[in-house]
Amino acid sequence: MVQLAVFGAGRIGQIHARNAAAQPGFHVKYIVDPVEGPARDALAKTTGARIVSAEEVFADPKLHAIVIASSTSSHAPLVHRAAETGKAVFCEKPVSLDFALTQSAVAAVVAAGIPCMLGFQRRYDAAFRALQARVASGEAGRLEHLIMQSRDPAPPPISYVKTSGGMFRDTAIHDVDMARFLLGEEIASVYAKGSCLISPEIGQAGDVDTLMITLTTESGRLAQVINCRRGPMGYDQRLEAVCAREVLRVENAPQGTLHVLRPEGTLAPPPMNYFLERYAQAYRDEMAGFAALITDGTPPLATARDGLEAQRLVEAAIRSHETGQVVVMAPGWRP
Numbered sequence: 001m002v003q004l005a006v007f008g009a010g011r012i013g014q015i016h017a018r019n020a021a022a023q024p025g026f027h028v029k030y031i032v033d034p035v036e037g038p039a040r041d042a043l044a045k046t047t048g049a050r051i052v053s054a055e056e057v058f059a060d061p062k063l064h065a066i067v068i069a070s071s072t073s074s075h076a077p078l079v080h081r082a083a084e085t086g087k088a089v090f091c092e093k094p095v096s097l098d099f100a101l102t103q104s105a106v107a108a109v110v111a112a113g114i115p116c117m118l119g120f121q122r123r124y125d126a127a128f129r130a131l132q133a134r135v136a137s138g139e140a141g142r143l144e145h146l147i148m149q150s151r152d153p154a155p156p157p158i159s160y161v162k163t164s165g166g167m168f169r170d171t172a173i174h175d176v177d178m179a180r181f182l183l184g185e186e187i188a189s190v191y192a193k194g195s196c197l198i199s200p201e202i203g204q205a206g207d208v209d210t211l212m213i214t215l216t217t218e219s220g221r222l223a224q225v226i227n228c229r230r231g232p233m234g235y236d237q238r239l240e241a242v243c244a245r246e247v248l249r250v251e252n253a254p255q256g257t258l259h260v261l262r263p264e265g266t267l268a269p270p271p272m273n274y275f276l277e278r279y280a281q282a283y284r285d286e287m288a289g290f291a292a293l294i295t296d297g298t299p300p301l302a303t304a305r306d307g308l309e310a311q312r313l314v315e316a317a318i319r320s321h322e323t324g325q326v327v328v329m330a331p332g333w334r335p
Contacts, residue, residue: 002294005030005057006049007078008070009040012092012119015276016069019287021047026291030057033070054078058085065089065115065294072097072165079105083112090290092119093173094311095304097165099335102311106304115293117300118307120177124289125282127250131241132182134248141244146182146223148175149238151231153274155199155209166207167194168314168321171227176317177302177310179215179223182241186309188218191326192317198230213317234271235278253278 002025006017009031021028028047032054033040044051057063058081065088068078076096082089089109095102095118109116122128135143150171156164164170180187194208202209209229216222228236234252241248252271260267272278292298315335316327327333 002026002064002291003029003060003062004065004067005032005052005063006047006067006069007032007054007057007074008068009033009035009043010069011276013067013069014039014043015283016067016090016092016119016287017043017047017049019284020067020290022284023287023291025295029060029063032057054081058082058087063087065290067290068092069119072163076101076105079116080108083108083114086112086114088115088290088294090117090119090287091307093177093307094165094169095307096311097169099311099315102308103334106308109304115297116304117290117293118302118304119286120174120181120302120306120310121279121282121286122174122178123181123301124285125279126285127253128178128182128239131239131248131250134246135182135241135243136184140241140246140248143183143241143243144221145242146179146221147226147240147242148178148223149226149236150175151226151228151236153231153235155202155229158199158201158205161202161205161207166318167209167211167227167229168192168318169311171229172211172213172225172317173310173314175225175227176213176215176313177306178239179225180306180309180313181301183217183221183223185217185219185221187215187223187313187329189216189326189328190214190313190316190320192320193324194321198228202229208321211317211321213320215313235274236271237278 028049030052031044031049068091095105134140192213194211196203198209211227213225239250254269256269293300320327
């Protein structure tokens with residue numbers, strides 16, 4: 001029986017804990033969250049876990065793994081503790097808002113040789129995986145141009161904006177990671193431009209709500225990332241891969257399949273409400289991937305190095321946005 005602890009009983013912690021508890025041979029032994037409340041208590045009851053402190057988790061020699069779904073500021077210290085105590089790690093992105101701390105945590109993982117997986121759930125989404133597999137097989141021809149659109153239904157609360165690390169680190173990090181995943185090649189340069197067009201409060205907090213990032217690979221292939229804090233049509237997650245022989249698309253996942261056809265036009269179901277619904281199955285498959293990493297040594301689709309590289313790219317995008325210049329990703333470039 002694989003014993004694990006989950007740090008964080010908030011929105012994403014609830015998802016990961018329940019998915020972990022559903023894995024055959026897995027037992028969620030501990031929940032760690034200093035915020036008391038009915039949600040934390042209900043999660044502990046549902047999973048059969050005990051609510052304990054972090055010290056109790058790392059002092060337990062029989063505990064195999066931890067899932068880090070707590071506040072971002074806690075990620076890097078918890079990764080370090082896991083490396084010191086030899087426990088496998090599943091960590092939500094980003095590892096840290098401070099790139100130096102991200103580097104240090106990833107170095108600790110590598111030095112300790114512990115199994116580690118990053119929470120880039122889009123890599124486990126069935127549609128994106130099918131697209132990646134078709135490109136990798138060569139059937140579509142060489143992927144030449146990638147366009148990704150990610151728009152939230154509405155801006156988040158300003159309190160969240162102030163602690164999230166900003167739109168680049170919070171939202172665009174998923175898209176730049178997906179670019180690396182699909183292109184299968186490292187990024188050579190980054191150019192980014194952001195604006196505040198929707199929420200003056202976001203601008204006053206020093207962030208943007210609308211941005212575009214152009215990524216160029218070492219061989220000259222292009223990826224365009226389009227992010228926005230407001231999608232008039234709802235949660236908007238689309239991707240188009242222009243290949244030598246085919247154009248591959250991932251469209252929005254609809255809430256239903258009923259289309260109403262009338263003389264004046266067709267009424268189609270709207271996209272799924274938000275990321276928790278849109279990627280519900282991806283989150284389940286992601287945790288199954290973590291289980292396979294621990295039990296069988298199956299490499300995860302998102303490693304600690306992938307987390308480091310995605311963070312490096314968004315830091316380059318921030319630098320480009322601030323300076324108005326293209327950032328050349330020379331070997332070893334750091335913010």
